[in-house]
Amino acid sequence: MSGVLAYHQAKLEQGEFLIQRCTACGKHVYYPRELCPHCGSMSLEWKAPKGSGVVHAVTTVRRKPADGGDLNVSLVDLDEGVRLMSRVDNLAPDAVKIGQRVKAKVVNGLVLFEAEGAK
Incomplete structure (x- = not known):
């Protein structure tokens, strides 16, 4: 496992739940991806959801x-x-x-x- 999936799992193992947010279209993304499934942008940032x-x-x-x-x-x-x-x-x-x-x-x-x- 590598890339965003490895990062996501490492954060979970540290007790931290993160999702992604596309800075181009503003929509949240989960399960982690390299590209926004809504607009195709590669501009995804990690955010802690309210949960x-x-x-x-x-x-x-x-x-x-x-x-x-x-x-x-x-x-x-x-x-x-x-x-x-x-x-x-x-x-x-x-x-x-x-x-x-x-x-x-x-x-x-x-x-x-x-x-x-x-x-």
Whole structure:
């Protein structure tokens, strides 16, 4: 792995979540790219997102308890306008709902989410 992907992963391993923003068209980009997928510019800068977003879609993956039990797989739309696949970590898999507000966190080099207001 090299270039923007290596940089992105290194930052995640340091606990820092970054997305890109195109300085030509102003749109945010995620997953990291060498070129802006919106306008083709190579003028991308790294930005720390607010990390807040909303669950766009969710499914529950059924696993045996010996394999770690069920987990959710969620598509999350960040407030910056990018969508990523992850999971909501602080709720039971069946409790994650479309439209739910979530907040990003980095755990062991992965971007995970917590439902806002959940305990």
